[in-house]
Amino acid sequence: MVTNVMVVGVGGQGSLLASKLLGHVVMTKGYDVKVSEVHGMSQRGGSVVTYVRFGEKVYSPVIDKGEADYIISFETLEAARYLEFLKPGGRVIVNAQEIDPMPVITGAATYPEGLLDKMKETGAQVDAMDALDIACEAGSPKATNIVLMGRFSKYFDGITEEEWMKSLEACVPAKFLELNKKAFQLGRDN
Amino acid sequence: MSRKAGYAMKELMLGNKAFARGLYEAGVSVASSYPGTPSTEVTEEVAKFDEVYTEWAPNEKVAMEVAFGASLAGKRSFCGMKHVGMNVAADPLFTVAYTGVNAGMVICVADDAGMHSSQNEQDSRHYAVSAKIPMLEPSDSSEALNFAKQAYEISEKFDTPVIMKMCTRVAHSQSLVETSERVLPEVKTYEKDIAKYVMMPGNAIKRHPIVEKRMDDLRAFAETTDLNRIDEGSDNAMGFITSSTSYQYVKEVFGDKYPVLKLGLVHPIPANKIKAFSEKVDKLVVVEELDPVFEEQIKAMGIEVSGKDILPILGEFSQSLLTEKFGLEKKDTCSALEGLPIRPPVMCAGCPHRGMFYTLKKNKCTVLGDIGCYTLGAVAPLSTIEMTLCMGASVSSIHGFNKALGSESEGKTVAVIGDSTFMHSGMTGLANIAYNQSNSTVVILDNSITGMTGHQQNPTTGFNIKGDPAGKIDLEALCKAMGFNRVRVVDPYDLAEADKVVKEELAANEPSVIISRRPCALLKYVKHKPSLHVDRDNCKSCRACMQIGCPAISFKEGKAWVDNTLCVGCGVCQQLCHFDALLTPENEPKTVLLPPDKAVIL
Numbered sequence: 001m002v003t004n005v006m007v008v009g010v011g012g013q014g015s016l017l018a019s020k021l022l023g024h025v026v027m028t029k030g031y032d033v034k035v036s037e038v039h040g041m042s043q044r045g046g047s048v049v050t051y052v053r054f055g056e057k058v059y060s061p062v063i064d065k066g067e068a069d070y071i072i073s074f075e076t077l078e079a080a081r082y083l084e085f086l087k088p089g090g091r092v093i094v095n096a097q098e099i100d101p102m103p104v105i106t107g108a109a110t111y112p113e114g115l116l117d118k119m120k121e122t123g124a125q126v127d128a129m130d131a132l133d134i135a136c137e138a139g140s141p142k143a144t145n146i147v148l149m150g151r152f153s154k155y156f157d158g159i160t161e162e163e164w165m166k167s168l169e170a171c172v173p174a175k176f177l178e179l180n181k182k183a184f185q186l187g188r189d190n
Numbered sequence: 191m192s193r194k195a196g197y198a199m200k201e202l203m204l205g206n207k208a209f210a211r212g213l214y215e216a217g218v219s220v221a222s223s224y225p226g227t228p229s230t231e232v233t234e235e236v237a238k239f240d241e242v243y244t245e246w247a248p249n250e251k252v253a254m255e256v257a258f259g260a261s262l263a264g265k266r267s268f269c270g271m272k273h274v275g276m277n278v279a280a281d282p283l284f285t286v287a288y289t290g291v292n293a294g295m296v297i298c299v300a301d302d303a304g305m306h307s308s309q310n311e312q313d314s315r316h317y318a319v320s321a322k323i324p325m326l327e328p329s330d331s332s333e334a335l336n337f338a339k340q341a342y343e344i345s346e347k348f349d350t351p352v353i354m355k356m357c358t359r360v361a362h363s364q365s366l367v368e369t370s371e372r373v374l375p376e377v378k379t380y381e382k383d384i385a386k387y388v389m390m391p392g393n394a395i396k397r398h399p400i401v402e403k404r405m406d407d408l409r410a411f412a413e414t415t416d417l418n419r420i421d422e423g424s425d426n427a428m429g430f431i432t433s434s435t436s437y438q439y440v441k442e443v444f445g446d447k448y449p450v451l452k453l454g455l456v457h458p459i460p461a462n463k464i465k466a467f468s469e470k471v472d473k474l475v476v477v478e479e480l481d482p483v484f485e486e487q488i489k490a491m492g493i494e495v496s497g498k499d500i501l502p503i504l505g506e507f508s509q510s511l512l513t514e515k516f517g518l519e520k521k522d523t524c525s526a527l528e529g530l531p532i533r534p535p536v537m538c539a540g541c542p543h544r545g546m547f548y549t550l551k552k553n554k555c556t557v558l559g560d561i562g563c564y565t566l567g568a569v570a571p572l573s574t575i576e577m578t579l580c581m582g583a584s585v586s587s588i589h590g591f592n593k594a595l596g597s598e599s600e601g602k603t604v605a606v607i608g609d610s611t612f613m614h615s616g617m618t619g620l621a622n623i624a625y626n627q628s629n630s631t632v633v634i635l636d637n638s639i640t641g642m643t644g645h646q647q648n649p650t651t652g653f654n655i656k657g658d659p660a661g662k663i664d665l666e667a668l669c670k671a672m673g674f675n676r677v678r679v680v681d682p683y684d685l686a687e688a689d690k691v692v693k694e695e696l697a698a699n700e701p702s703v704i705i706s707r708r709p710c711a712l713l714k715y716v717k718h719k720p721s722l723h724v725d726r727d728n729c730k731s732c733r734a735c736m737q738i739g740c741p742a743i744s745f746k747e748g749k750a751w752v753d754n755t756l757c758v759g760c761g762v763c764q765q766l767c768h769f770d771a772l773l774t775p776e777n778e779p780k781t782v783l784l785p786p787d788k789a790v791i792l
């Protein structure tokens with residue numbers, strides 16, 4: 001059995017660190033794991049997606065439509081964009097922040113309303129939170145990614161809080177460690 | 191959740207980093223590359239090992255020749271590039287096949303099926319075939335590490351450069367690897383050998399048969415090497431021949447059901463092994479991304495095989511694509527939400543390119559573009575760039591454009607090119623303008639870094655790949671030395687000045703260069719001003735500030751709104767506002783200050 005987690009957001013929001021953390025923690029648990037990233041053009045404020053897959057044996061590095069057990073989204077519209085990748089009844093952990101894409105900024109499109117409800121109507125389990133506010137409470141808006149990972153961690157009984165913290169230590173530079181630990185904790189407890 | 195023993199010893203590593211680790215373990219001494227997604231991190235990672243001299247070369251041809259020189263001198267060497275970089279380096283490539291090597295030489299080429307970050311999706315295997323050079327292709331990080339080491343063995347054993355082909359999904363996926371120690375190869379010395387290394391007709395004609403003989407030897411090697419392996423299956427109704435990431439998709443979809451001949455050495459391919467495999471299975475299918483390179487060779491062997499009759503020639507594969515094409519049952523999905531606005535990449539808030547594009551648009555210029563972050567100048571709302579072909583083409587093409595149209599286009603047309611791209615292949619085009627004299631205006635968008643590929647140093651930045659001070663090419667002096675009398679430097683954050691300079695240079699009756707200089711807003715040393723904010727009483731909702739496509743500015747409740755997590759206070763939008771609605775926090779100076787040694791501010 002392979003567990004599939006997609007981490008999606010807007011280029012520059014820190015999806016690489018989030019997927020690195022998850023990849024690390026499941027590796028320490030002894031799973032085979034693949035993490036697929038995006039570099040280059042798509043990082044320039046565009047829609048970005050990374051895939052984390054773990055289990056006994058993982059072949060494909062990517063997650064396809066209908067395969068994701070979880071989608072962790074740093075932004076509301078991006079969660080909606082990738083919804084089709086979710087297994088029926090899968091879980092979405094979403095930062096309720098809304099960031100206007102360029103077509104909305106130029107007036108060529110409008111930011112869709114009621115996206116969280118529309119997502120729920122498809123049968124997805126939607127767990128929305130103000131991760132940006134919580135990150136600011138932890139000390140920096142940049143820690144939004146780790147707040148969401150904290151929330152996500154609640155869904156895994158097999159990985160203890162201590163194991164997550166150890167992986168944070170391995171993945172985050174020392175000077176940001178306290179901030180990120182706090183952000184993770186707040187996300188987990190919220 | 192179960193624990194599988196043994197994995198704890200392993201490390202989760204990016205394909206490109208694993209490749210770099212393999213280079214290190216193989217005892218490589220010299221690495222020279224030009225960045226290009228998805229190849230860049232191989233070189234960035236190998237640069238972290240002090241034992242390996244690593245550099246960014248101005249372009250791929252230079253990089254390959256540097257690597258050749260090091261190999262000739264007797265040290266294992268490496269050069270890396272993306273697929274289109276191989277076009278630039280094709281000249282040395284075809285002849286280095288003739289000279290062969292002294293110490294091992296490995297060339298990384300990274301393909302980008304699906305064009306995540308590229309201007310085309312060419313299949314680099316054609317280069318291996320036509321240049322007659324062996325090519326390896328790993329399918330995950332562990333293979334990237336081990337194949338890199340094997341590549342050097344092959345290079346030295348067969349006296350040939352070896353190409354290692356990566357692709358986006360192998361280069362940019364992390365999977366588990368096991369590392370080992372660096373082992374230095376047997377010492378080689380440089381020895382003068384004119385017949386082998388001077389490729390003039392009389393010598394080259396004697397080398398060609400050696401190349402053909404070497405290919406025969408490699409074909410024999412392909413039959414026995416463990417780079418090619420068969421995963422047995424339980425059902426011989428079908429059998430697959432595949433490589434790279436396509437192998438992973440085949441295994442994902444079919445598991446161990448059908449036998450798979452997985453090729454790690456993708457040129458030359460093992461004819462006997464393929465024939466024997468084909469006889470074992472009822473239906474033989476090649477699963478390969480992009481062109482039918484294996485398929486056509488297998489057909490030429492007289493073996494019946496499927497491939498592109500089932501699978502597309504375009505784009506990337508995936509497990510769902512295989513599921514669909516082989517008529518298997520589709521997975522249920524959550525229903526898609528329709529009509530969502532797209533989120534294309536954009537120029538960052540504070541990007542220095544923005545002010546120059548605004549100015550060119552205002553002056554109704556025809557803009558011939560080039561490749562870099564500034565290619566986003568073609569995207570709405572700026573929609574200014576009208577042509578982008580390949581690196582350097584802006585400067586060469588404007589000359590042709592103006593020669594064709596004369597006064598009809600001169601004075602209205604500009605070429606825009608980034609600092610790294612100018613060093614890569616813009617200089618030769620500029621030499622042509624200086625030599626064959628067209629009244630062309632070239633704008634060098636000098637943001638003091640190679641931005642698009644993630645901040646690599648280049649010959650204009652004054653730093654090397656390790657971030658240490660290095661030689662720094664003076665663009666103004668260079669252009670002047672080429673014969674340009676008119677070389678202007680302007681700060682693109684200063685819209686009035688930029689407008690004045692563009693107007694003057696377009697009006698001038700001779701070729702000119704405008705250097706639009708301001709460091710990339712994402713560079714660590716660049717100090718930002720605090721975010722602007724909107725005075726909602728002053729804002730008349732005229733949207734003048736929205737013409738520049740800044741991701742930090744949007745409309746909220748009928749008025750402009752600045753996202754203070756993005757805004758870096760560059761002040762370009764302020765200069766467009768007629769109503770003083772975009773305000774700098776109290777007591778802040780209006781211009782952005784930079785450390786004096788990092789940038790020239792006029």
Ligand SMILES: Cc1ncc(C[n+]2csc(CCOP(=O)(O)OP(=O)(O)O)c2C)c(N)n1
Pocket residue numbers: 224225226227272274275276278309561562563564581607608609610611612635637639640641642643
């Ligand atoms: C032949 C070739 N090599 C490499 C690349 C990858 N590439 C795309 S843009 C770019 C450099 C852009 O740097 P610069 O010209 O300084 O512009 P910036 O992105 O900083 O605005 C590179 C290396 C390419 N497209 N073609």
